[in-house]
Amino acid sequence: MNPLILALAMTGCGWNSLPDQSYWELEGPLWDDAVVAAADGLYMRLPHAGKLIRLTPPEGEDDPGWNEVGAWPAGTFPERLMLSPDGATVLAFGSYATCELDDETIADEKIESVEDCLVEDENAVVWHDELNLVRDGELLGQIGLNLPFNTVAFNDEGTYAVAYLDFDLVDTLDGALVNPNEVLFIDLATGTATSVAAGFSPERVLFTQQQDVAVVMSRNQVVVVELTSGTFDTVTAPTTTNLDDSVVTRDAGISPDGRYMMMTVESSTDLYILDISEPMSPNWSLVSMDAVPADMQMVEGLVTDDEDDPADLTVVTYSNRAQVDLLEQKYLTGIETLELEEPATNILAAQDQLLLFNTSGNDYHDVYLLDPNALTVEEMRAENRVMSMQLSPDRLHAVAVLSPEGSDAGATAQEQYYDESYGLGIFDLGDASAFSLVAASQPIGVAFSGDENLSEYALALLQGQQELIQVRLTDGGASSIPLEAPATAIGSFGDGQFYITHESDLGLVSFLDPETGSLETVHGFATSGLIDDETTLGR
Amino acid sequence: MTTLLMLAATATAADNEIALELGTIYSDDRSWDAFSSDDVLPSKGLRVGFGVADDVAVIGSYGYGARGADVDLWSTDGEGWFSTAFYGHQLGLGAKVTPLDWRYLRPYVAPQAVALYGVARLDEDTGDDDNLNQIQAAGTAFGGVLNGGLELVLADERRKVVPAAYIELGYGWLTSMQLDDLGDVQFKGLTSRFGLGVHF
Numbered sequence: 001m002n003p004l005i006l007a008l009a010m011t012g013c014g015w016n017s018l019p020d021q022s023y024w025e026l027e028g029p030l031w032d033d034a035v036v037a038a039a040d041g042l043y044m045r046l047p048h049a050g051k052l053i054r055l056t057p058p059e060g061e062d063d064p065g066w067n068e069v070g071a072w073p074a075g076t077f078p079e080r081l082m083l084s085p086d087g088a089t090v091l092a093f094g095s096y097a098t099c100e101l102d103d104e105t106i107a108d109e110k111i112e113s114v115e116d117c118l119v120e121d122e123n124a125v126v127w128h129d130e131l132n133l134v135r136d137g138e139l140l141g142q143i144g145l146n147l148p149f150n151t152v153a154f155n156d157e158g159t160y161a162v163a164y165l166d167f168d169l170v171d172t173l174d175g176a177l178v179n180p181n182e183v184l185f186i187d188l189a190t191g192t193a194t195s196v197a198a199g200f201s202p203e204r205v206l207f208t209q210q211q212d213v214a215v216v217m218s219r220n221q222v223v224v225v226e227l228t229s230g231t232f233d234t235v236t237a238p239t240t241t242n243l244d245d246s247v248v249t250r251d252a253g254i255s256p257d258g259r260y261m262m263m264t265v266e267s268s269t270d271l272y273i274l275d276i277s278e279p280m281s282p283n284w285s286l287v288s289m290d291a292v293p294a295d296m297q298m299v300e301g302l303v304t305d306d307e308d309d310p311a312d313l314t315v316v317t318y319s320n321r322a323q324v325d326l327l328e329q330k331y332l333t334g335i336e337t338l339e340l341e342e343p344a345t346n347i348l349a350a351q352d353q354l355l356l357f358n359t360s361g362n363d364y365h366d367v368y369l370l371d372p373n374a375l376t377v378e379e380m381r382a383e384n385r386v387m388s389m390q391l392s393p394d395r396l397h398a399v400a401v402l403s404p405e406g407s408d409a410g411a412t413a414q415e416q417y418y419d420e421s422y423g424l425g426i427f428d429l430g431d432a433s434a435f436s437l438v439a440a441s442q443p444i445g446v447a448f449s450g451d452e453n454l455s456e457y458a459l460a461l462l463q464g465q466q467e468l469i470q471v472r473l474t475d476g477g478a479s480s481i482p483l484e485a486p487a488t489a490i491g492s493f494g495d496g497q498f499y500i501t502h503e504s505d506l507g508l509v510s511f512l513d514p515e516t517g518s519l520e521t522v523h524g525f526a527t528s529g530l531i532d533d534e535t536t537l538g539r
Numbered sequence: 540m541t542t543l544l545m546l547a548a549t550a551t552a553a554d555n556e557i558a559l560e561l562g563t564i565y566s567d568d569r570s571w572d573a574f575s576s577d578d579v580l581p582s583k584g585l586r587v588g589f590g591v592a593d594d595v596a597v598i599g600s601y602g603y604g605a606r607g608a609d610v611d612l613w614s615t616d617g618e619g620w621f622s623t624a625f626y627g628h629q630l631g632l633g634a635k636v637t638p639l640d641w642r643y644l645r646p647y648v649a650p651q652a653v654a655l656y657g658v659a660r661l662d663e664d665t666g667d668d669d670n671l672n673q674i675q676a677a678g679t680a681f682g683g684v685l686n687g688g689l690e691l692v693l694a695d696e697r698r699k700v701v702p703a704a705y706i707e708l709g710y711g712w713l714t715s716m717q718l719d720d721l722g723d724v725q726f727k728g729l730t731s732r733f734g735l736g737v738h739f
Contacts, residue, residue, distance in 0.1 A: 015662055015673055018624040019607035022576040026612050029619060115569075484671055505612055505619035506663045506672040523671040527661055532722035533569040 030526035033501040037493035039087040040136055049529030050077040052092055054137045057511040057520050065522030071139040075536035080150055086158040089188055090134040096538025100124045114535035141191040153205035161186040164202040183216055185232055196232050198223045208258035213276055215261050217249050224276050237274055237282035255329050256300035256312050264293040294319040297347040299372055313372055317344040319360055338377050342366040350429045351395040357386050369432050382425040383418045383436035392448045397473040399458045400425035401443045426476055437476055445490035447498055461487045484521050556588040558736025562602050564711050565728030574625040575606040582629055586734055594638055600631040621663040628656045645690045655680045659718045676721045682713030684730045692738055700739045707732040
């Protein structure tokens with residue numbers, strides 16, 4: 001017997017009788033289950049310890065399945081993680097503190113931590129923001145930020161990232177005077193960053209498919225940024241001439257040919273269209289729609305009336321009008337209207353089709369499959385209201401999370417059973433058929449394998465349930481995989497594997513190989529640095 | 540008479556001794572807050588001494604102490620909870636020098652080299668003995684203590700074994716104890732010991 005175990009056993013110190021004379025209170029969780037699933041593993045923040053770690057499926061008993069990101073600077077607290085579109089680069093917003101006392105005082109008083117500095121002068125601690133680029137578990141580089149940027153937009157190729165300040169993500173802003181009029185264009189290949197003035201409170205960034213132009217949407221204006229010359233020339237297109245007006249963007253996109261930027265705005269029936277092919281002379285066109293648009297989707301080359309010159313479409317749905325409008329972008333006119341039985345608030349692009357559905361929470365159950373070539377709509381029906389919808393990787397199936405609802409007076413027992421329950425709606429987009437499954441509790445996550453060959457299955461997590469439900473999309477056949485603990489989220493990463501985060505204070509993540517069905521867990525990682533309660537000063 | 544004097548000498552300055560001992564060692568390290576809201580690790584154990592000269596004894600000691608805390612995690616997402624515990628096994632080896640050969644009250648100094656083996660445990664569900672998150676980490680610290688003490692010996696020439704009690708105060712310093720990935724904790728500062736035993 002291990003002498004330590006023997007000694008502990010002799011003194012009555014089993015796991016069930018830990019001494020508990022004291023109480024320790026910590027602010028916030030030890031780990032953030034909002035992980036970033038990169039190609040090489042899961043990246044996760046440890047907010048208490050100020051660490052960034054990477055989790056991977058364990059390879060053998062000696063592999064704990066996690067490690068700290070290499071060269072991560074001591075004293076830097078990762079605060080928000082983003083992933084580049086290619087899944088290779090993690091961008092981690094972080095902050096670190098410096099002690100703004102003279103060198104002599106720092107040396108004499110042996111100031112090594114934020115706490116030491118606060119004792120000397122409570123105003124001497126200054127926090128700095130930076131953006132850290134991480135790849136393959138190692139810190140690639142850092143970019144100092146002169147603004148508390150907190151989010152990033154990427155172009156499709158993942159070559160550019162644009163950092164900006166999203167006020168929706170901000171509780172408080174440090175600093176006596178904050179100028180939220182800039183965005184930061186970052187070349188991810190070189191790590192060079194260029195600041196670009198983009199108007200007050202930038203809130204969204206779009207890129208053309210050609211990667212030659214970026215569009216930054218700010219309060220009451222749109223800034224077009226030219227990317228090819230390297231000088232980041234900008235042209236501003238105000239969305240209103242009346243300073244008292246506030247034009248708030250609701251939805252926006254750039255046409256596949258890179259010519260038009262289109263957007264819908266709150267409380268307006270107008271579709272705002274900006275020709276960005278001539279960025280030096282921006283000119284808004286307004287197309288009046290029948291109601292305030294709820295969702296907008298741009299579709300590439302699906303109209304085949306002229307096979308040599310397929311047109312691009314903009315598809316618009318409404319929350320209070322049972323119709324879908326199709327606008328041919330080439331002419332910005334000729335709106336084709338298709339009637340629906342119920343309004344649709346959301347659009348998803350399936351394979352050669354569009355999926356229309358309603359997540360408003362109102363008593364709507366219809367899900368539509370729109371064929372923009374044939375200009376036809378096929379109706380499917382969910383048993384209950386749709387809360388959310390996800391497409392399978394091959395975009396041939398869709399899975400909806402359905403919410404409970406009240407029953408009609410004449411509802412049958414079966415209908416009442418469905419109505420009172422959460423559920424999953426499975427939609428076959430090939431033959432426009434659907435069926436619904438009843439769930440024991442609220443589905444909190446649905447995932448598909450990133451491998452299209454495995455997209456025959458969806459995996460679902462149910463709240464409070466200690467099992468993972470595997471649903472066959474063709475017939476709804478379900479099986480379950482037992483889990484170590486109730487789960488909080490599911491997602492896929494790497495070459496088709498799944499990860500599951502669990503309810504756990506000290507850290508628990510499972511990895512599922514869908515081909516073998518094997519489940520491996522990584523645990524305890526959140527205790528790293530737990531008792532190191534001094535905040536190291538940064539550079 | 541000669542025999543009595545020899546016995547008295549045996550049970551006075553160069554005595555052998557054995558005692559049950561309570562002790563504390565101080566830590567103002569913030570890391571220690573994870574295990575205890577008090578800044579000390581208390582211990583209970585045993586001390587033995589062997590007289591090697593008139594005023595010098597070699598002493599060895601073992602002390603065991605355990606502290607633990609319930610930890611609350613507060614966040615906007617709700618409250619979390621887990622338990623921590625620290626088990627310390629302290630070994631000491633040193634000398635006890637009693638320069639004044641008084642009959643009953645004997646002041647002394649006791650320098651000791653100390654090794655502290657610590658085991659930390661974290662458990663997020665103490666009601667489930669099979670949960671995965673029963674985390675254990677261990678580490679060792681080395682150092683020393685220098686205590687000054689006052690011993691009360693109920694010396695009686697007629698007895699080979701006489702009761703004794705002592706109290707010590709002093710200063711201890713140990714290296715940082717690295718508890719695997721959890722972090723490190725250091726003990727340094729005031730030490731105290733209190734013992735009840737016998738001289739023989």
